[in-house]
Amino acid sequence: MNRFAVFQKIIETGSFTRAAHELGYTQSSVSQTVASLETEFNVRLLQRSRWGIKLTPAGQKLYPEFQQLLRQYETTHTIADQINGLETGTVRIGASNSTSRYWLPGLIKGFEAQHPHVHFTLYQGDYDEILADIKRGKVDLGFIKQTLTQGLFTTPLKRERLVAVMDPDHPLADQEVVSLADLKAHSNNIILIPEGSHSDVRAAFEKIGINPEIKDQIQDDYTVMAMVEAGLGVSLVSELMVGNSDFNIRTSHTEPEVAQDIEIAYQNPAGLSLASTHFLKYVISQREQLA
Secondary structure (H helix, E strand, O other): OOHHHHHHHHHHHOOHHHHHHHHOOOHHHHHHHHHHHHHHHOOOOEEEEOOEEEEOHHHHHHHHHHHHHHHHHHHHHHHHHHHOOOOOEEEEEEEOHHHHHHOHHHHHHHHHHHOOOEEEEEEEOOHHHHHHHHHOOOOOEEEEEHHHOOOOEEEEEEEEEEEEEEOOOOOOOOOOEEEHHHHHHOOOOOEEEEHHHHHHHHHHHHHOOOOOOOOEEEOOHHHHHHHHHOOOOEEEEEHHHHOOOOOOOEEEEEEOOEEEEEEEEEOOHHHOOHHHHHHHHHHHHOHHHOO
């Protein structure tokens, strides 16, 4: 049992019980692991309450160091496996719905053909959540939009275009290209936006001097499209998400174009495991093939 891995799982899950379940340990052994760390470093690391657990001030300072020690431990094991003719490791990825559905399956399949013993853990969320996961070390690599990558190491991948999404009875539904001004004027100001795209959509409207008056921000792209199908408003959704959807909706390109530059981001190349470093290089080599 790696004590730092146990501690990280507690922080990730927010619970001793869930951490024990996911790791296959007993709750008492997990509690004893934290107690041994607190004894060794002579500080209290976690504060428990009926609302869950949180890091103490000392824990907040030590947790990044624990994560670094864990990465070094995992890298050491990976090197040992390579010496023995194996190549192992786990790559932890943060990605949005569109990236998870349309980019990652092909990327992981191609990578696993070359590195069959490497495993993947995927954390899905909007771009703000992915950014937070990268910064706190929950994921090694994250696919996020360029406007959020300040302070991180990044490599540009692809420009993800947003398209206007309308129900079939919308007055602009049959147009191949719609202006943002017309979209707002013919939609009773009801615009529904997936959370990760909110700032880009607002900026595009404001650039042409229009307040979009966005009604709702919704976590899930599929929920947005279901609401559009029901006639509850219009939206701008990633072109990747609508390409193969089963919703009875209509899509149009927009004038001006609304797009997000997607990059793969990470904290520090020196802190990446060998498996994550290899996957990063593979993703970069495949960026021209991303749909």
